[in-house]
Amino acid sequence: MASLPTAGPSTRSASRMVRRFRRNFSAMLGLTLFVLLILLAVLGPLFTVDPLAQELVNKLKPPSAQHWLGTDQLGRDVWSRVVHGAAISLRVGFLVVALSALVGVVVGLLAGSLGGAVDNLLMRFTDIFFAFPSLILAMAIAAALGPNLNNTILAVAAVSWPVYARLVRAQALALREREFVEAAKALGSRTLRVLWRHILPNSLTPVLVQASFDMGGAILTAAGLSFVGFGAQPPTPEWGAMVSEARNYIDVAFWASVSPAVAIILTVLAFNLLGDALRDVLDPRGRD
Amino acid sequence: MATGYRLSLWVIDMFAYLIRRLFFVVFVVWGVTFATFFISQVVPADPALAALGDNAREDQIKEFRERNGLDKPAYVQYAVYMNKLLHGDLGQSLRTSRPVIDDLREFFPATIELSLAAFFVALLIGVPFGVIAALNQNRPPDVIVRILALLGGATPVFFLGILLLQVFHAQLGWFPGPGRLDPYALTPPRVTGFMTIDTLLAHDPRTFWDSLYHLVLPAVVLGSASAALLARMTRGAMLEVLSQDYIRTARAKGASNSAVILHHAAKNAALPVLTVLGGLLGGLLSGAVLTETIFSWPGIGRYVTTSASSLDFPAVMGVTLLAGLVYATINLAVDLLYAYIDPRIKYG
Numbered sequence: 001m002a003s004l005p006t007a008g009p010s011t012r013s014a015s016r017m018v019r020r021f022r023r024n025f026s027a028m029l030g031l032t033l034f035v036l037l038i039l040l041a042v043l044g045p046l047f048t049v050d051p052l053a054q055e056l057v058n059k060l061k062p063p064s065a066q067h068w069l070g071t072d073q074l075g076r077d078v079w080s081r082v083v084h085g086a087a088i089s090l091r092v093g094f095l096v097v098a099l100s101a102l103v104g105v106v107v108g109l110l111a112g113s114l115g116g117a118v119d120n121l122l123m124r125f126t127d128i129f130f131a132f133p134s135l136i137l138a139m140a141i142a143a144a145l146g147p148n149l150n151n152t153i154l155a156v157a158a159v160s161w162p163v164y165a166r167l168v169r170a171q172a173l174a175l176r177e178r179e180f181v182e183a184a185k186a187l188g189s190r191t192l193r194v195l196w197r198h199i200l201p202n203s204l205t206p207v208l209v210q211a212s213f214d215m216g217g218a219i220l221t222a223a224g225l226s227f228v229g230f231g232a233q234p235p236t237p238e239w240g241a242m243v244s245e246a247r248n249y250i251d252v253a254f255w256a257s258v259s260p261a262v263a264i265i266l267t268v269l270a271f272n273l274l275g276d277a278l279r280d281v282l283d284p285r286g287r288d
Numbered sequence: 289m290a291t292g293y294r295l296s297l298w299v300i301d302m303f304a305y306l307i308r309r310l311f312f313v314v315f316v317v318w319g320v321t322f323a324t325f326f327i328s329q330v331v332p333a334d335p336a337l338a339a340l341g342d343n344a345r346e347d348q349i350k351e352f353r354e355r356n357g358l359d360k361p362a363y364v365q366y367a368v369y370m371n372k373l374l375h376g377d378l379g380q381s382l383r384t385s386r387p388v389i390d391d392l393r394e395f396f397p398a399t400i401e402l403s404l405a406a407f408f409v410a411l412l413i414g415v416p417f418g419v420i421a422a423l424n425q426n427r428p429p430d431v432i433v434r435i436l437a438l439l440g441g442a443t444p445v446f447f448l449g450i451l452l453l454q455v456f457h458a459q460l461g462w463f464p465g466p467g468r469l470d471p472y473a474l475t476p477p478r479v480t481g482f483m484t485i486d487t488l489l490a491h492d493p494r495t496f497w498d499s500l501y502h503l504v505l506p507a508v509v510l511g512s513a514s515a516a517l518l519a520r521m522t523r524g525a526m527l528e529v530l531s532q533d534y535i536r537t538a539r540a541k542g543a544s545n546s547a548v549i550l551h552h553a554a555k556n557a558a559l560p561v562l563t564v565l566g567g568l569l570g571g572l573l574s575g576a577v578l579t580e581t582i583f584s585w586p587g588i589g590r591y592v593t594t595s596a597s598s599l600d601f602p603a604v605m606g607v608t609l610l611a612g613l614v615y616a617t618i619n620l621a622v623d624l625l626y627a628y629i630d631p632r633i634k635y636g
Contacts, residue, residue, distance in 0.1 A: 026438075240444070
């Protein structure tokens with residue numbers, strides 16, 4: 001049997017998309033920040049000292065040739081801690097998004113393509129998660145599981161997946177009526193095959209855009225949880241925990257709390273800019 | 289005759305819609321109790337140890353468990369909890385040993401006061417900035433607003449709080465530090481729990497201004513992310529509306545620029561912006577957790593943080609329930625308002 005084309009409505013060529021992306025200043029800025037961040041996380045540790053090493057005689061020292069971003073209240077090198085924090089935050093963001101997208105996509109696909117009672121049940125379940133402030137729920141989950149970084153990832157993922165379920169369900173509902181899906185069904189494709197070959201690939205665009213925004217959101221939420229003590233625990237060089245630890249010394253050593261905060265801002269900014277750019281390029285309807 | 293008939297049909301429609309939505313609110317609240325209860329059951333941590341300390345004796349722990357019903361099987365505990373809940377009893381806090389409902393009554397007004405102030409700040413900054421940006425598309429004011437909005441959406445609430453406190457309180461001394469009142473101010477008798485209203489009721493204008501003054505920084509911190517989102521939404525909605533045919537028609541008919549913006553554009557642009565307001569208020573509740581921690585604000589955000597760290601699940605469940613209820617109610621109100629403003633939308 002000849003396989004049906006899986007391409008959706010878009011006939012715009014990939015090279016035109018790339019051109020459009022490259023002409024967009026904020027897209028390029030986002031991409032540059034993103035690449036720098038990856039480089040920092042991967043190669044950065046080569047240019048650092050032990051982020052946990054304390055040197056109390058050198059505490060709260062301003063930036064210098066030896067300590068590029070100064071030292072904190074325990075005499076630890078802030079630059080080394082910020083650099084090691086990059087890998088931590090990227091890992092948190094990536095795992096949260098991967099977990100929640102996986103759960104959300106499965107729930108949304110099932111609801112949108114099976115319809116009926118299954119759809120109703122799954123979406124009402126999703127609605128419950130939409131119904132209360134995510135940070136409070138994440139905090140309850142993180143507190144219950146015990147405060148550490150892995151549980152923070154689970155807690156944030158547990159409150160992030162419903163968006164994907166709604167997105168994918170809406171896509172699946174719309175795609176179900178399209179000719180190429182009808183044709184596949186008429187040719188005798190089984191439901192699972194239709195889901196996998198036709199509905200899933202065509203639902204991925206909005207998922208990708210959402211995932212980029214959620215990377216930033218997840219990093220912010222996880223940093224907030226760590227800040228109030230439900231995430232990474234000292235002495236882990238996690239950015240939110242670092243701000244929390246150094247906040248009482250802000251008047252004598254602002255670099256110790258401002259540096260990790262700036263790192264958070266730049267990282268979240270990078271993913272938000274990328275999300276905007278991806279939406280502009282991939283999803284013509286959402287463009288402003 | 290026909291109009292009256294249609295009106296009564298509309299009322300029936302709306303009523304049925306309201307009933308359905310209220311059912312949904314009840315369902316959501318039940319879901320929240322179930323979810324939080326499930327979490328409290330699967331935890332590896334022990335609330336008795338958290339409340340009594342690691343050095344508690346065996347008999348103390350046993351007594352604590354019996355007193356708080358923790359020795360019974362999970363389904364019995366849930367049944368007891370739900371039965372009490374239906375009678376308006378949220379149980380007793382393991383930490384403060386007071387009824388949770390009393391704790392919520394004490395701390396919630398401070399959170400509402402702060403959230404409303406933050407909401408006001410978000411509207412006051414977000415909407416005008418969004419309109420200004422749209423009217424100056426791609427010119428410097430637009431670029432500035434867009435940069436600010438991007439930064440506002442990327443800055444952690446807790447850092448903004450620390451920064452503003454350091455700059456505007458510690459360094460410049462323009463604004464008071466954490467708390468709701470000056471430490472030497474006379475706390476007014478508690479009537480509503482809203483400091484601004486209680487001071488007015490106590491005929492104490494000086495303390496009233498003091499309480500308002502104390503609200504500014506935390507409200508700006510809590511409202512900033514929402515202001516950024518609102519500015520982006522407003523800008524997008526205005527640009528969309530300004531490109532419509534009826535705006536060109538209005539201009540062609542000679543309507544002044546301000547008339548076009550106020551009468552024709554703003555009204556239609558308000559619609560998409562309205563949809564995010566509900567989510568915004570819910571987001572404020574989340575942000576309140578961090579803002580209250582930094583500003584020592586005695587609200588439910590700080591209450592739930594301390595409760596969660598001492599595994600005080602009746603208290604945490606109380607707060608999540610309350611938050612879920614508030615959130616569902618706000619969303620219902622926004623939906624009704626939306627349908628009221630846009631006659632094309634039917635209840636259903």
